[in-house]
C-alpha cells in the first residue's frame with residue numbers, strides 16, 4: 271500500500287482537470303484491482319504514466335471546457351499515435367475495385383456534389399495514399415498547412431513550402447482545392463500571441479489574408495476565411511468566441527476578414543465554417559442560432575459571403591439525433607442565398623462500447639448516412655469532404671478525449687481503413703450520394 275500512496279501523490283501533483291479526475295478514479299480502481307491480483311510493479315507504472323499524460327494534456331489544452339476546442343488545440347504531444355506498422359506500398363485490390371466509375375467522386379458528381387478529403391501534405395509522399403486521394407477526391411484541403419502556425423514562422427516571414435506543394439499536387443492531378451483557414455483561435459503562432467497590446471494586430475491580420483490569398487488567387491474553389499468564431503459558453507455578445515482574433519483585432523474581425531478576402535481573390539467562394547450544428551439538442555440549437563445571427567448581420571452590413579461550412583465532426587452512439595435542427599439550419603442558410611458545404615466529415619466512434627470491429631464499422635457507416643440523408647435533402651449542399659481519407663492518418667486519435675476514452679483502440683472513422691481498404695463508411699457515403707440526393 272506504500273506503492274499505492276506513492277501513485278496517489280504523483281497524480282495529485284499533476285493537478286488533473288475534472289474529467290481527468292473522473293478518469294483517475296477509474297484508473298485507481300484498476301490499479302487497486304491489479305495490485306490485489308498480483309500485477310507487476312511495471313504494469314502499475316504503465317498505468318501511472320498514462321495518468322501523467324492525461325494530466326499533462328489537460329494542462330496543455332488549457333483545461334478548456336469545450337471538447338472540440340481542447341481536442342484541436344496545439345501541442346497534443348505526449349500521446350503516442352497508434353502503431354499501424356508500415357503503410358501499404360501499393361493499393362490493395364479492394365481499393366482498386368472502387369476507383370474510376372466506382373469511386374466516391376464519380377458517384378458524388380453524378381448527383382451534383384463535389385466530394386473529397388483533407389490531406390496532410392507531407393503524407394502525399396506515400397505513393398499509395400497519393401493514388402487513393404487522386405482516385406477518390408475531386409477536391410482536397412490541407413489539414414494544417416494553410417493555417418497561421420503552418421505558414422508563419424515569424425512576423426516578418428512566410429513559409430509556403432508545404433502550401434505550395436499542396437497546390438502543385440492538386441494542379442498536377444487536376445483536383446480542385448479548398449483554403450483552410452485565415453482566422454482560427456487554435457492556430458495563433460506563439461510570436462503573435464506574445465505581441466504587446468500596442469502592436470497593430472489588425473494590420474498584421476489584413477496583410478496575412480492579402481498575402482496568402484493573392485498567392486493562390488484563382489486556384490481555390492472556396493476559402494474558410496474564418497473558422498469557429500462562435501462559442502456561446504464564452505459569454506460574449508452574440509455568442510462570439512472570446513478568441514485571440516476577437517480580442518486583438520476587435521469584434522468586427524469577421525467583417526474585416528471577408529472584405530479583405532473578396533478583394534484578394536474575387537474567384538473564391540468565401541465560406542464561414544463551424545462545428546456543433548448537427549444535433550437536435552439545446553447546445554447545438556444555441557450555436558446554430560448564434561451563427562445565423564452573425565451571418566445575417568454580415569449580410570445586412572454587405573459583407574461578402576458565399577457559403578457556410580458544416581464541419582460534420584459527429585459521433586457514433588451519440589444520445590442525440592441528427593434531424594430537424596440541421597435541416598432547418600440548412601434551409602435558413604439556403605434562404606439567405608448561400609451555399610452549404612459539409613467540410614470536415616468524420617465519425618468519432620469512441621463511445622461505442624463493443625470492441626467488435628464489424629459492429630463498430632456498421633455503426634459508423636449508419637452515422638455517415640444519418641448526416642448525409644439530412645444534408646442531401648437540400649439542393650444548397652454542394653460539397654462533401656471528409657477530414658482525412660484513411661484511418662491511418664486521422665486526427666481523432668490525437669486528442670485528450672480519445673486518450674481518456676479509448677487509449678488502446680484506434681478510431682475506425684473514415685472511408686478507408688489503415689490498410690487503405692474501403693470501409694462500410696465508404697459504401698454508406700456512396701449509397702447516400704445515390705439515394706438521398708434530391709436532385
Ligand code: XIL
Nearest residue numbers: 341342343344413414497581614665
Ligand atoms: C485539426 C487537424 O486535423 C490536426 O492535425 C491539428 O492538430 C488540429 O487541427 N476543426 C477544424 C480543423 O476546423 O482545422 C481541425 O484540424 C479539426 C477541427
